[in-house]
Amino acid sequence: MGSLVPFQDLNLCPEPPQTATIPTSSAANTSTSVTGTTAFTFLTPKIEPKQEPFDEPTPTQTVHQQEDFIFSVSNSAPDFIPNPETTPPANGSSSADDQSALYSEYFRISELFRSAFAQRIQKYGDVEVLDPDSRAIVPVPEQSQLTSLTGPTDSSHPEPALSVVVSRKKAGRSNVLVRVSNLGIQDQRHFRDLVRRTRLIYDALRILAVSEEEKRTGAGHGRRARGDLRAAGVMRDRDLWLNRDKRIVGALPGIEIGDVFFFRMELCVVGLHGQIQAGIDTLPASQSSSREPIATSIIISGGYEDDEDSGDSIIYTGQGGQDKFGKQCMDQKLEGGNLALERSMYYGIEVRVIRGLKYENRVSAKVYVYDGLYKIIGCWFDVGKSGFGVYKFRLSRIEGQPEMGSSMLRFAESLRTRPLSARPTGYLTLDISMTKEQVPIFLYNDIDSDHDPIYYDYLVKTVFPVNAFGQGSNGTGCDCVSGCTEGCFCAMKNGGEFAYDCGGILLRGKPVIFECGNFCQCPPTCRNRVSQNGLRTRLEIFRSRETGWGVRSLDLIQAGAFICEYTGVVLTRDQAEVFKMNGDTLIYPSRFSERWAEWGDLSRIFPEYVCPSYPSIPPLDFAMDVSRMRNVACYISHSSSPNVLVQCVLYDHNNLMFPHLMLFAMENIPPLRELSIDYGVADEWTGKLSICN
Incomplete structure (x- = not known):
């Protein structure tokens, strides 16, 4: 049961006021309107x-x-142009009442002007009167302005067809x-x-x-x-x-x-x-x-x-x-x-x-x-x-x-530079990857005597079947010597646009992303080589009373940034059936929720926005064995509201049946906050992924 409590009338203080309570026991009730204090309007310095x-x-x-903000989301999405002349400031300043009065007076005078002179003005074309009840008139824009807002006008209709209205001030x-x-x-x-x-x-x-x-x-x-x-x-x-x-x-x-x-x-x-x-x-x-x-x-x-x-x-x-x-x-x-x-x-x-x-x-x-x-x-x-x-x-x-977030930031910095000084006890190893990764991965347990992650071989990259490299690998790549540019061969494979910006941040999720591969001429620093360059974020596997083993970062992870690959030994359907009989630990990528579709989703901005469907990928019909070899990603916990998404990527082969499972941040993840994935199927009792068959 939740309550939205109208704040006390300060005229009645300091005696405790009697407050009304509005229940919000479910999400459906959270939009209940609340009436509270009464606004008094007077001028202040x-x-x-x-x-x-x-x-x-x-x-x-x-x-x-x-004023400089004009850009297009995609070829299929409309432009959006915030107009500083019609959009009021975003902050609620002390002059809000003066601005409100100014807008009211503007529209009042505009109505008087329209009523008295509308027909004459419309006759000479100085302004366009849209609607008798519009209560506003504005100058008709120049032809160049019309083109920038709506595109070229029809040559058969030389008169401009667009009418612009000064929008009313939005509610503060x-x-x-x-x-x-x-x-x-x-x-x-x-x-x-x-x-x-x-x-x-x-x-x-x-x-x-x-x-x-x-x-x-x-x-x-x-x-x-x-x-x-x-x-x-x-x-x-x-x-x-x-x-x-x-x-x-x-x-x-x-x-x-x-x-x-x-x-x-x-x-x-x-x-x-x-x-x-x-x-x-x-x-x-x-x-x-x-x-x-x-x-x-x-x-x-x-x-x-x-x-x-x-x-x-x-x-x-x-x-x-x-x-x-x-x-x-x-x-x-x-x-x-x-x-x-x-x-x-x-x-x-x-x-x-x-x-x-x-x-x-x-x-x-x-x-x-x-x-x-x-x-x-x-x-x-x-x-x-x-x-x-x-x-x-x-x-x-x-x-x-x-604990304060600022304190956690400072503590994480000390862990990155002086881990044993910041936490003298609890470390099982300062690098579980045994230098196989570019950055060390800590293993920490100050709760019990469980050392389980130490007993697995650390696997940096996924092991695919040999036939994965024989199908769909045509030996072709881009010819971009200094780095890929718009319109190159690899951009066309991705539907005409790159999946990452110049900083390596994921622009929007796709069914599959084609990164530059072995047959491309571009350097390792190419903007289309992000996930294949491996782990760059300093991670820690830790023991938790709530989630068992979990993973957290010692770095601040930016939304859209690459974290690591989810690795294992890939098994075909027939191989997986044999392994299931022995009760081995298997991961089924087809069960991962398609959270990639949420990253870059602008449907609430543009109703006509369509989630990317190209390049397409068939249903993932394979399993991953992590019973003997695994990496840090296998210890990431399940959550129905995750902060990490799974994105399919291809770079070392073009077989759509066997993509890499790459993990990207769905939000800004502070240091020492646990990472989570939506595995799709979780154990009913613990909330952890049920990976043991």
């Missing part, structure tokens, strides 16, 4: 928000990036404050799946946007492609941002402590933090029932000289009084975000804390980690290191929460 360090473009740069963020509590297991799974699906779409759009930008400008040339901004704009236009219909105080359903985000815009998309750059997210005073602002989340990145972060305790400096270079040049005032934090302290309202950390990766300058809920236990005015007065807030982490 403009307050400069506390800006985070410029690791990402400023809002002004964001507009320029959005809600002023309804709620707290979600007492979620059942089914509700937790529902919200987690909802967040995962949203992040899948975001990652697919972002990766595709960067890939299209690289096609136009070339990899590594020009300014860095801002696929994060483009993806967020498209999703906002299609109302795919989460938690816009309510403001959630406290923990967000579907967001787990330790979740990692590469971009600030993704925080906005999932509703964890609603400001594009400001470090304090608030419900403005103009939208609060008490006419006082309330803080809901903060981001701390260590970029301010008076901040002190010791993990469970934080001294957080307020906003205001800074120049354009981020230097304190005047005293701060108790207003805006500062007042919101002070009021949250007064009413005992917890805030979500997200830490921005520098982390070496190919995607962004830093990562953002959700570290849980904190209480504001103190507020005072002090003289900062710059000599000017600043407001300081002491935050204390609420007890009983899982």
